[in-house]
Amino acid sequence: LTDDEQQAFSPLSLSQLSQIMLDNPQARLVAGGTDIVLEITQMHKKLGTIVYVGNVPELQTFEEHDDKFVIGAALPYSEFTPHLAAHYPEFGDMIERIGSLQIRNQGTLGGNVGNASPIGDTPPVLIALDAKLNLRCGDKVRQIAIEDYFVDYKVTSQQVSEFIESIEIPKPVSKAQQLKVYKISKRFDDDISAVLATFNLTIENDVITKARVAFGGMAGIPARAIHCEQALNGQPFTQAIIDAAKTQLTNDYKPMSDVRASKDYRMTVAQNLLQKAFIEISQPQTNTGVVQYA
């Protein structure tokens, strides 16, 4: 489809998509369209050349291996969430809070990552899980750690003509691994996060043998809390260590104030979420929820 300023392609295979991206390096990908179309409806922009990826079967796949899931970049949330939730229940619960059912039937992981928003909900979880992105350009595929994809506000390490083909998510390696995911938004349903916290903690004999911590909404990109992780790694799982790790969050992030939350609120809630994770793991009988949702 073409007019004077706009062109639209709808490839039917991965090889067609790759070639179109090589031939049209400025093209914008459209998967579910639930983010990119806002540029038309809210900003009245023309998108120029667009490439719809929803008809590319190779991007709609879901594979479950012994050690990982491989999720096609254009597979809608609704299609894979139950499989993921079986291994990571809190990740599944969080995805159930992305937009509405209509958004989850349409929106994709590739779009959530490719949008590179600091408040996209899945990137902090994927970073804490050490997920990998398979990026394709022509017939070449390279794999990067997802944390290396986000470079600066809305800037990624994706090269010209490159696109996300799939996302690889490691499965839990042991029963000692706990994934805690917290989405903080003004409304429970269908709202954008002010802060999204993920704590991926392995605790063996009351010692934190592995900690990966990542947040959204705390910086210009979704990012790991390296200082916080260092305060946790190899340490006993005690209140004193949690307090030290909470303090370290101030070295990891300098959050901004905006319409969703003030910078002070963001830091306070981030620290409180680590406390909440500690209580939920160390005292599972304690009810940390304010409200029980039906």
Ligand SMILES: Cc1cc2nc3c(=O)[nH]c(=O)nc-3n(C[C@H](O)[C@H](O)[C@H](O)COP(=O)(O)OP(=O)(O)OC[C@H]3O[C@@H](n4cnc5c(N)ncnc54)[C@H](O)[C@@H]3O)c2cc1C
């Ligand atoms: C009402 C509403 C509620 C929402 N609620 C939430 C929410 O709670 N949490 C949340 O995180 N988001 C939310 N969103 C945003 C959006 O739904 C998600 O980010 C969704 O995952 C985007 O996926 P998509 O397939 O629709 O992306 P698209 O809109 O198709 O694309 C988004 C961006 O990613 C790029 N892209 C798409 N596919 C690829 C690829 N394979 N490789 C590289 N780049 C690619 C596009 O070019 C574009 O820049 C909401 C949106 C709406 C309209």
